[in-house]
Amino acid sequence: MTYEPGDRIRVVPAGKPGHVRTPSYLRGKSGWVEAVIGPFPNPEDLAYGLSGLPARNLYKVGFKQVDLWDDYEGQAEDILYADVYEHWLEPGEGGTA
Amino acid sequence: MGGLPGGPVDRSQHEVEDWERLADAINGALEGRGLQTTDQHRRAIESLEDYRHLSYYERWAAATERLLVEKGLLTSEEIDERAAQLERRWS
Numbered sequence: 001m002t003y004e005p006g007d008r009i010r011v012v013p014a015g016k017p018g019h020v021r022t023p024s025y026l027r028g029k030s031g032w033v034e035a036v037i038g039p040f041p042n043p044e045d046l047a048y049g050l051s052g053l054p055a056r057n058l059y060k061v062g063f064k065q066v067d068l069w070d071d072y073e074g075q076a077e078d079i080l081y082a083d084v085y086e087h088w089l090e091p092g093e094g095g096t097a
Numbered sequence: 098m099g100g101l102p103g104g105p106v107d108r109s110q111h112e113v114e115d116w117e118r119l120a121d122a123i124n125g126a127l128e129g130r131g132l133q134t135t136d137q138h139r140r141a142i143e144s145l146e147d148y149r150h151l152s153y154y155e156r157w158a159a160a161t162e163r164l165l166v167e168k169g170l171l172t173s174e175e176i177d178e179r180a181a182q183l184e185r186r187w188s
Contacts, residue, residue: 018140019139019140023100024100043139048137048140049137
């Protein structure tokens with residue numbers, strides 16, 4: 001499955017042992033695909049000396065800060081962007097952002 | 098830090114010390130020789146038991162040591178022995 005800019009997504013809520021590049025504070029959070037960055041060898045495998053192949057698609061994903069932090073005191077429109085690999089994403093609710 | 102409360106951010110500028118430049122250079126050299134990758138180094142940093150009590154380049158140096166031992170390029174004893182030699186020379 002491949003996502004396109006504007007697609008609503010959710011970060012997979014699961015924990016995973018070992019090296020991951022998806023911050024724990026994004027797990028289970030909803031956002032949208034801002035841009036497709038492209039395919040790269042999987043860093044979760046590269047970290048253990050493996051090939052990281054097949055390459056995984058990497059996306060620039062946007063989140064509203066108020067959706068990430070219970071006590072967020074900044075502006076309601078503040079956004080956090082994070083680079084997230086495709087295997088950490090699942091389809092989210094509500095069409096395009 | 099890591100999405101957890103970490104207190105206020107220290108925004109002051111820090112002087113880079115010689116050993117920190119060396120830690121950076123050794124890392125670059127090991128990567129250049131294909132002996133270590135950024136992803137392996139990040140994984141080693143995360144696995145440090147005292148991660149939260151170490152400074153940025155202390156983590157780098159400790160993770161590099163861990164990888165060198167893991168790959169069988171050096172032993173902990175060799176590293177400790179060399180460190181003790183240097184300490185005697187400089188103290």
